[in-house]
Amino acid sequence: MERNSERRRLPPLNALRAFEAAARHLNFSRAADELSVTPGAVSQQIQNLEDYVGAALFKRTPKGLLLTDAAQTALPALREAFDRLAEAASMLTAAVDGRRLTLTAAPSFAAKWLVPRLGKFEELHPQVDVWLSAGLELVDLSTGEVDIAIRYGAGRYPGLEVSRLIGETVIPVLSPDLQATNPLNTPADLAGHVLLHDGSPEPDDSCPDWTMWLAARGVRGVDGARGPRFNQSSLVIEAAVNGRGVALAKRTLAQADLDAGRLVAPLQIATAVDFAYCVVHPKAKGRLPQVKAFLNWITAEAEAHEAALLALDNGAGI
Amino acid sequence: MERNSERRRLPPLNALRAFEAAARHLNFSRAADELSVTPGAVSQQIQNLEDYVGAALFKRTPKGLLLTDAAQTALPALREAFDRLAEAASMLTAAVDGRRLTLTAAPSFAAKWLVPRLGKFEELHPQVDVWLSAGLELVDLSTGEVDIAIRYGAGRYPGLEVSRLIGETVIPVLSPDLQATNPLNTPADLAGHVLLHDGSPEPDDSCPDWTMWLAARGVRGVDGARGPRFNQSSLVIEAAVNGRGVALAKRTLAQADLDAGRLVAPLQIATAVDFAYCVVHPKAKGRLPQVKAFLNWITAEAEAHEAALLALDNGAGI
DNA sequence: TATAGCGTTTAGAGAACCTAAAGCCCATGC
DNA sequence: GCATGGGCTTTAGGTTCTCTAAACGCTATA
Numbered sequence: 001m002e003r004n005s006e007r008r009r010l011p012p013l014n015a016l017r018a019f020e021a022a023a024r025h026l027n028f029s030r031a032a033d034e035l036s037v038t039p040g041a042v043s044q045q046i047q048n049l050e051d052y053v054g055a056a057l058f059k060r061t062p063k064g065l066l067l068t069d070a071a072q073t074a075l076p077a078l079r080e081a082f083d084r085l086a087e088a089a090s091m092l093t094a095a096v097d098g099r100r101l102t103l104t105a106a107p108s109f110a111a112k113w114l115v116p117r118l119g120k121f122e123e124l125h126p127q128v129d130v131w132l133s134a135g136l137e138l139v140d141l142s143t144g145e146v147d148i149a150i151r152y153g154a155g156r157y158p159g160l161e162v163s164r165l166i167g168e169t170v171i172p173v174l175s176p177d178l179q180a181t182n183p184l185n186t187p188a189d190l191a192g193h194v195l196l197h198d199g200s201p202e203p204d205d206s207c208p209d210w211t212m213w214l215a216a217r218g219v220r221g222v223d224g225a226r227g228p229r230f231n232q233s234s235l236v237i238e239a240a241v242n243g244r245g246v247a248l249a250k251r252t253l254a255q256a257d258l259d260a261g262r263l264v265a266p267l268q269i270a271t272a273v274d275f276a277y278c279v280v281h282p283k284a285k286g287r288l289p290q291v292k293a294f295l296n297w298i299t300a301e302a303e304a305h306e307a308a309l310l311a312l313d314n315g316a317g318i
Numbered sequence: 319m320e321r322n323s324e325r326r327r328l329p330p331l332n333a334l335r336a337f338e339a340a341a342r343h344l345n346f347s348r349a350a351d352e353l354s355v356t357p358g359a360v361s362q363q364i365q366n367l368e369d370y371v372g373a374a375l376f377k378r379t380p381k382g383l384l385l386t387d388a389a390q391t392a393l394p395a396l397r398e399a400f401d402r403l404a405e406a407a408s409m410l411t412a413a414v415d416g417r418r419l420t421l422t423a424a425p426s427f428a429a430k431w432l433v434p435r436l437g438k439f440e441e442l443h444p445q446v447d448v449w450l451s452a453g454l455e456l457v458d459l460s461t462g463e464v465d466i467a468i469r470y471g472a473g474r475y476p477g478l479e480v481s482r483l484i485g486e487t488v489i490p491v492l493s494p495d496l497q498a499t500n501p502l503n504t505p506a507d508l509a510g511h512v513l514l515h516d517g518s519p520e521p522d523d524s525c526p527d528w529t530m531w532l533a534a535r536g537v538r539g540v541d542g543a544r545g546p547r548f549n550q551s552s553l554v555i556e557a558a559v560n561g562r563g564v565a566l567a568k569r570t571l572a573q574a575d576l577d578a579g580r581l582v583a584p585l586q587i588a589t590a591v592d593f594a595y596c597v598v599h600p601k602a603k604g605r606l607p608q609v610k611a612f613l614n615w616i617t618a619e620a621e622a623h624e625a626a627l628l629a630l631d632n633g634a635g636i
Numbered sequence: 637t638a639t640a641g642c643g644t645t646t647a648g649a650g651a652a653c654c655t656a657a658a659g660c661c662c663a664t665g666c
Numbered sequence: 667g668c669a670t671g672g673g674c675t676t677t678a679g680g681t682t683c684t685c686t687a688a689a690c691g692c693t694a695t696a
Binding site: 027028029039040042043044047064065 | 641642643644645646
């Protein structure tokens with residue numbers, strides 16, 4: 001704890017503000033206009049401050065006002081102080097003024113889907129600062145600290161406005177190199193592969209793990225419990241990109257890597273799951289212009305994403 | 319006029335101050351102690367500010383207070399702003415707090431006598447900032463802007479505390495080089511010299527100019543009106559130091575150059591004048607510690623100066 | 637000599653600010 | 667389990683600041 005700034009002895013702050021304005025204009029009436037008060041009020045505030053500091057701040061001459069040397073010397077610091085105050089105040093009100101948008105999203109979705117697209121939003125709305133907090137908690141929404149949350153779940157968020165963004169499927173993926181050296185052409189080929197497990201902690205019963213996936217396809221002789229496990233979906237995908245094995249990946253998150261050729265999905269067996277990505281926000285936030293803009297934008301992005309997937313799948317015959 | 323800082327929209331300043339203190343302590347009660355108010359007052363100020371900015375600033379958790387991201391971000395600017403305010407306020411009150419001493423002196427006396435000695439005062443009182451304004455006006459004393467004036471005059475300053483510092487004499491001086499090439503051993507030798515004139519505008523009838531000086535000594539054949547003229551006594555001395563001629567110099571101002579051998583006074587004819595250097599201050603300022611300290615110091619310096627002159631003159635037989 | 641501009645003064649109204657006391661919540665400890 | 671204490675909040679009411687309105691004084695200008 002810094003002691004130096006504690007117990008600062010400060011003059012009446014409003015008197016300082018009046019003085020700063022009056023010194024800037026060298027004219028009490030114009031200062032009064034700026035502060036939306038009467039000249040008398042400014043005069044009194046200045047006298048108040050002069051009493052406090054025990055010295056005159058202005059030389060009242062017949063030709064007009066002049067600053068005393070002491071006042072002249074103090075003025076730059078004073079102006080800077082009020083500029084900083086205004087700056088701090090502006091930071092506090094940025095969210096309400098439409099200049100800041102605070103998002104929270106699940107870490108994997110943020111990394112693999114949202115962040116790569118956010119630049120487009122920022123180009124469309126350069127006046128908005130986007131603050132993104134990646135995390136699993138939803139509590140921030142009720143405290144008002146966060147404007148919009150993007151969550152992976154069943155879409156049940158009582159008391160909040162929810163709209164479904166993108167559905168999810170899981171699909172086995174691996175790196176092209178691995179596919180070249182150790183082809184995966186049928187589910188049975190999995191016997192010769194390391195299985196990468198998504199251990200992210202969402203309670204989606206419909207989302208198959210390797211054990212369920214193998215059982216559903218009648219694959220025998222493969223232990224669906226073995227292999228490395230990652231607590232974030234994006235890490236499983238990274239591991240697959242790095243050729244460490246075959247991941248049963250969330251396709252929304254893996255799509256960018258599939259598009260870029262860092263991953264392949266030779267089996268082309270996508271399994272739909274119940275959970276989906278949803279945008280959630282408190283009703284009151286819906287009035288903020290930056291929130292409206294973001295909701296419009298992300299909805300369009302999601303639709304484009306799903307349309308692109310559909311086109312791909314039709315072409316590939318999934 | 320900078321427009322950017324006009325019409326700054328600022329939150330209630332006292333609320334900002336309460337917030338800054340509360341954010342620093344993360345504890346309303348301790349902030350209240352610092353501000354010398356009750357915790358309830360702080361709580362209300364914070365709510366006031368939260369209403370103003372339209373968002374929470376603190377997260378009230380069972381474990382204690384936490385800052386919201388926005389508040390956290392704004393805090394450094396806020397702290398700096400209040401530091402600057404305190405700094406500005408300190409500058410305004412420096413004179414009253416004994417940390418600043420404002421002097422005014424005649425320019426020549428300031429340059430030739432005061433400034434060379436001021437370093438000693440500042441060493442004795444390092445906590446005092448000395449502001450020296452060289453000028454001829456005395457008006458500043460009545461406005462309270464200046465603590466002490468040092469003036470050359472007859473010592474009549476109604477309504478002000480006056481004490482006589484140093485008497486004055488005038489004496490012909492020239493540079494040692496000039497004396498070597500064109501000796502000045504009797505007043506009549508002045509016929510072969512350029513006369514340097516002190517045109518400083520003080521109304522001292524007893525202070526001789528060259529015309530009066532020559533007439534008083536019955537010197538003939540020298541035009542006492544010719545030669546360069548300077549509107550400050552110190553400039554006349556500089557001209558003499560530079561070998562441009564013979565100055566009828568104020569000895570108090572010339573003494574340092576005489577001591578240093580930059581000037582010589584071969585005629586050793588000093589003429590006393592009526593005016594003297596006086597320290598003047600408004601009675602009310604006499605209570606300020608820095609004013610008392612300076613008066614003591616300069617009185618002692620003046621006595622030392624006059625004693626040194628006396629010793630010199632006795633040795634030289636003037 | 638009239639007029640306009642500008643700072644100052646005054647009384648009184650209004651807003652901001654504070655205190656005191658009670659209330660509430662939660663953690664801690666016996 | 668229940669008392670205790672720390673800490674924020676709420677409420678009512680009083681105090682202090684701050685503002686306005688209007689009259690005043692002064693100076694410069696027409």
